[in-house]
Ligand SMILES: *[C@@H]1O[C@H](CO)[C@@H](O)[C@H](O)[C@H]1NC(C)=O
């Protein structure tokens with residue numbers, strides 16, 4: 001019986017490893033092929049993953065997709081095919097700290113840096129003088145707002161924006177209600193590093209399910225794909241640092257809301273109205289009041305915070321109607 005604690009320890013380590021899913025989950029065949037069809041480019045020594053599909057021959061238009069938190073470019077997989085039938089080029093990236101891109105730690109993640117990465121990608125692809133249609137979601141909305149601000153102010157290296165379509169995102173800090181897990185990770189002080197280490201698939205899936213509509217939750221396999229994207233390069237350990245964007249949105253509210261309000265290019269918003277993070281009608285009322293020049297598509301009542309995954313057809317139709325309207 002002596003040194004019983006060694007035995008407990010030896011038993012405990014594999015149990016903890018199972019709990020924490022060490023090693024990280026394998027990529028599903030779908031996610032693996034998503035990765036295989038993409039590429040990396042280097043932004044200041046960081047590897048950034050992106051997809052660049054050549055599509056419709058009759059068109060010369062380009063769409064760039066900006067994903068949300070805490071997921072990746074894979075969020076666009078259900079509408080990718082549809083977009084390639086309409087656009088000459090469909091481009092999406094994984095922001096720094098997300099998906100297959102590098103996840104440096106410690107690092108002060110910022111919306112400004114992500115916007116510079118988008119500019120860097122377009123420069124890398126030789127598209128800095130082309131007009132770009134931006135389609136964004138959640139975290140990506142804020143990056144799009146910063147790109148818009150730079151565009152408006154004629155910043156060197158700016159993306160030439162042809163149109164902007166936002167979707168469910170906290171563009172107004174005052175109507176944004178982060179989930180409990182987001183709040184804990186962001187403001188948890190000493191708790192957040194522990195939480196990011198203890199977070200496993202079970203807690204992640206529970207936490208993310210609340211931002212999907214009851215009939216449109218991802219399957220278990222789809223949840224695993226999202227989790228595998230986060231776990232790549234130990235991304236769970238940078239989540240608290242990425243969440244700093246919520247504070248940045250508050251701090252730079254006037255810059256970013258102002259960029260939308262004075263927008264001279266076509267603007268649209270696709271909204272899943274069941275979104276607990278940006279609730280209806282509070283959010284939409286403020287949106288219409290602040291941005292009367294924008295058109296809006298409100299999807300079915302049961303669609304929530306991830307409209308492009310929950311209702312890909314509805315989302316795609318809404319977007320193509322917008323694109324075909326100018
Ligand atoms: C992040 O920003 C803080 C405050 O500006 C600074 O003290 C710290 O060195 C920065 N960390 C890194 C990794 O750049």
Ligand SMILES: *[C@@H]1O[C@H](CO)[C@@H](O)[C@H](O)[C@H]1NC(C)=O
Pocket residue numbers: 152153154
């Ligand atoms: C940006 O450039 C345009 C065209 O050259 C000019 O009309 C506009 O005043 C400039 N805006 C700013 C903020 O400098």
